[in-house]
Every structure is written in C-alpha cells, then in structure tokens.
Amino acid sequence: MKDKDYNLNGQHNLPNDNKDKNSFDLPLNYFSEFENNLRKKLEVGEELKEFSILSSIKKNNVFEVPSNYFQVSEQQLELKSELVGCSILQNIKPLTFPALDNDYVKAFQSSIHHKIELSDELKNYTTLYSLDKENGFAVSETYFETFAERVKEKIHQKPEQPISVIDTILDVIFGKKIAFAFGLVTIISLSFYFYSSSEAVIESGNCKTLACLERQDILNNNNTILNFDEDQLIDMVDMNTLNKQVDSEINNTKNQIDKSLIDSITEEDLVDEL
Amino acid sequence: MQDYSDEEILALYRDEASQNMALHYLIQKYQKKLYWHIRKIVISHDDTDDVLQNTFIKIWKGLAGFKEESQLYTWLYRIATNESLTFVKQKAKANTTSIHPLEYQLSKSLESDTFFSGDEIQLKLQKAILTLPEKQRIVFNMRYYDEMPYEKMSGILDTSVGALKASYHIAAKKIEDFLVTH
Numbered sequence: 001m002k003d004k005d006y007n008l009n010g011q012h013n014l015p016n017d018n019k020d021k022n023s024f025d026l027p028l029n030y031f032s033e034f035e036n037n038l039r040k041k042l043e044v045g046e047e048l049k050e051f052s053i054l055s056s057i058k059k060n061n062v063f064e065v066p067s068n069y070f071q072v073s074e075q076q077l078e079l080k081s082e083l084v085g086c087s088i089l090q091n092i093k094p095l096t097f098p099a100l101d102n103d104y105v106k107a108f109q110s111s112i113h114h115k116i117e118l119s120d121e122l123k124n125y126t127t128l129y130s131l132d133k134e135n136g137f138a139v140s141e142t143y144f145e146t147f148a149e150r151v152k153e154k155i156h157q158k159p160e161q162p163i164s165v166i167d168t169i170l171d172v173i174f175g176k177k178i179a180f181a182f183g184l185v186t187i188i189s190l191s192f193y194f195y196s197s198s199e200a201v202i203e204s205g206n207c208k209t210l211a212c213l214e215r216q217d218i219l220n221n222n223n224t225i226l227n228f229d230e231d232q233l234i235d236m237v238d239m240n241t242l243n244k245q246v247d248s249e250i251n252n253t254k255n256q257i258d259k260s261l262i263d264s265i266t267e268e269d270l271v272d273e274l
Numbered sequence: 275m276q277d278y279s280d281e282e283i284l285a286l287y288r289d290e291a292s293q294n295m296a297l298h299y300l301i302q303k304y305q306k307k308l309y310w311h312i313r314k315i316v317i318s319h320d321d322t323d324d325v326l327q328n329t330f331i332k333i334w335k336g337l338a339g340f341k342e343e344s345q346l347y348t349w350l351y352r353i354a355t356n357e358s359l360t361f362v363k364q365k366a367k368a369n370t371t372s373i374h375p376l377e378y379q380l381s382k383s384l385e386s387d388t389f390f391s392g393d394e395i396q397l398k399l400q401k402a403i404l405t406l407p408e409k410q411r412i413v414f415n416m417r418y419y420d421e422m423p424y425e426k427m428s429g430i431l432d433t434s435v436g437a438l439k440a441s442y443h444i445a446a447k448k449i450e451d452f453l454v455t456h
C-alpha cells in the first residue's frame with residue numbers, strides 16, 4: 001500500500017499543499033550531489049578557456065561499440081572466470097565460423113518440411129516406415145577415382161566401324177587372295193574355251209550342211225552340235241545328198257563284202273563246187 | 275575438389291580450350307549420383323558400369339545440343355534413366371534361355387552378389403522392389419532413397435506430379451504387402 005507521505009525513493013514528500021499535485025520524482029541525493037557536479041563542470045570549463053578552438057568543439061563520443069558488447073563481454077568474463085583453473089583451455093582461441101549464407105536458412109527450412117512430408121507419406125505403410133533407409137548396394141573404394149579416366153578414354157577413342165555378317169562374307173569371297181585366284185582361274189578357263197571353240201565355218205567343198213561333213217569334223221565340233229535340238233539337226237541335214245551317200249556306201253560295202261567273200265574262197269572250195 | 279555449378283560447367287564447355295576440363299568436372303560432380311540411380315534399376319555393378327559409361331558418352335555427345343530448357347541435372351538424369359530402361363529391355367529380350375523373367379533372375383543374383391552388403395531385411399526389400407514394373411520401381415527409388423521432390427521427378431520422368439504420387443503410393447503398397455507376406 002502506497003504511503004502518500006513518502007515518494008518512491010523513500011524521501012519525504014513536499015509540504016502538504018503541493019503533495020497531491022506533484023507527480024515528479026528525483027534521483028537519490030540529487031541536491032547534495034548537485035553542487036559537486038556543478039563545480040567540476042566549471043573547473044573543466046575554466047581549464048579550456050585558453051584553448052579557444054578546443055573549447056568550441058562539441059564533446060561528442062565518436063567511438064562506437066558493437067551492439068550487445070557489454071552484455072557479451074559480461075558473459076565472456078563470466079566464462080573466463082569459470083576457466084580460471086584450466087590454463088590450456090584458456091589459451092585456446094575459440095573458432096570463428098563464417099557467417100551462414102542468406103539462402104541457407106530458407107533452404108534448411110524447406111529441407112525440414114520435405115523430410116516431414118516424406119515421413120508422413122510412409123506412415124501408412126508400417127513395415128516400410130519402420131525400416132532404416134540403408135543402401136545395401138556396395139561398390140569398390142577406387143571405382144569412382146578411376147571412372148572419369150575410363151570414360152574420357154572411351155570418348156576420345158576412334159569409333160569402330162560396325163561389322164556386319166554380309167561384310168564379313170564379302171570380305172572372305174572378295175578378299176585379295178581369293179580375288180587373284182578367281183581372276184587367274186577365269187583367265188585360264190576363258191583361254192581354254194576360246195582355244196577349243198572355233199567360230200570358223202567348217203566347209204566341205206560346196207556343201208555347207210551336216211551331210212557333207214566328215215564324221216571327224218562333226219566330232220571336233222561337238223560343242224556346237226550338242227546345243228542343237230533335234231529339229232535343228234534335221235534341218236541341217238540335206239536329205240538328197242544323204243541318200244546318195246548312203247546308197248554309195250551301201251554299194252561300196254556290198255562290193256567290199258563280195259570281194260572279201262571272193263577272196264575268202266579257196267581253190268579247194270572252187271573245185272568242190274565244180 | 276571444387277564443386278562447380280552447372281552454369282560454370284556449361285560455360286567451360288562452350289570454350290573449346292576448356293572442354294576437357296568441363297567433361298572432367300561434369301563427371302566428378304555427377305558420377306556418384308547417376309551411378310546409384312542406375313544401380314537401383316539394373317542392380318548389377320558390372321551392368322551399372324557399362325550403362326554409366328554409355329550415359330556419359332551420350333551426355334558428352336549431346337551436350338552441344340543442350341538447349342537449357344530444363345536444368346542440367348534433369349537432362350542428365352533423364353538420359354541415365356532412358357539408358358537404364360533400354361538396357362533392362364535389351365537384357366530381358368536376350369534372356370531367352372531361361373523360363374524365369376529377368377527380374378526373378380536379378381532377385382536371385384542379389385543373394386550371391388559380392389557387391390550387396392545389406393542385411394536380410396534389406397535383401398527382402400530389394401526383392402520386393404524388383405517385383406514392381408520398371409517405371410514404378412524408378413519412381414519408388416527416387417522418392418524413397420533419393421528423397422527427390424515430385425516436381426523434380428516430373429521433369430526427369432516427364433510425368434505429372436499427380437501420376438507420380440499415385441505411382442509411389444501403389445508401389446509402397448505392393449512392397450508393404452510383399453514384406454508382410456514374405
């Protein structure tokens with residue numbers, strides 16, 4: 001309960017006639033200290049009177065101190081006092097970490113939200129949710145150290161020509177050696193062919209048909225004749241000449257037979273006949 | 275090793291004198307991410323090595339035509355995904371000697387794979403993932419393991435966010451059922 005006779009500083013209030021109207025308070029010992037403070041200021045002012053320029057400059061404190069310095073320094077003093085018994089710890093300079101990026105906090109917040117979202121998604125699947133997200137797959141320690149070099153080698157490698165089965169077969173067939181051998185065989189075969197075949201017309205006197213040809217001539221040209229069909233062969237034959245020849249052959253043959261028969265008859269046979 | 279941004283790498287690439295350097299930094303920056311992305315699709319380390327090399331060769335050849343309509347990492351992941359899917363399809367086609375589908379064989383091979391260090395439950399989880407269709411498997415791996423936002427996935431897989439969410443939830447349900455029944 002407030003005592004109306006005393007102010008907040010415990011001093012007796014002013015005379016009753018002003019008590020209720022005065023609501024101002026004074027610092028403790030204000031009036032007793034007032035004279036001393038005034039005297040100090042006057043002394044300082046007197047000292048500076050001979051320095052006119054100095055006394056004209058306003059007394060402003062131009063030095064700044066970091067905000068919360070005095071609070072922090074108080075805390076640091078408190079910490080230091082705790083480490084009084086630990087000389088080594090006291091001598092270790094605390095690390096000063098670089099300031100965080102401005103985007104870090106935002107990214108961190110979104111990361112946390114994302115993790116929560118992932119977790120909530122799996123909550124309906126109790127077995128899956130209970131599993132630790134471990135990567136069961138392994139890879140050798142040096143794999144990634146050498147991977148870049150291997151890829152660069154492959155990239156800078158000359159591209160291989162695609163080999164097809166048809167190309168392989170054609171290479172075998174039309175390879176140099178095979179081609180050379182094939183050419184040689186072809187040349188030899190053609191030589192034989194042209195040597196053995198003749199395009200000159202076989203003539204026997206004035207007759208140009210098969211009937212006039214000697215047997216040997218026909219046999220020599222059997223390649224040509226083999227290509228003839230029956231009708232062509234028949235057309236080639238001069239029937240009149242052929243008949244004459246056959247008749248003459250028959251007569252000749254008959255004469256020869258008769259002659260041989262006569263020759264074979266002995267004197268004894270003749271005598272027997274007589 | 276200094277981590278170059280995508281823009282810096284592209285700038286290095288545009289300068290003919292520094293193209294090799296651009297390739298080096300590109301590989302250094304993305305080899306691990308793309309490796310694990312591919313590995314979860316093709317499973318085997320040797321197959322992953324082949325696909326990853328082919329991916330980077332394709333990236334290098336196509337980088338001149340990269341129009342920067344999308345982010346570089348989106349484009350890289352897209353190539354890696356397509357190469358992996360192509361590889362899996364080719365392997366499935368070539369798998370004519372066995373009566374079992376490719377996924378079954380991959381699942382069996384995990385048990386004896388020296389490059390698989392997971393415990394029993396992790397092995398079971400991988401087998402469950404292998405029962406999924408390819409695209410669902412990719413969506414699940416990217417969301418579950420890589421923790422990729424749907425918006426990023428949409429750019430890579432050229433699928434709407436809604437479809438991806440649905441795909442992920444169906445995949446998670448199937449895996450859950452597999453784990454419960456096995």
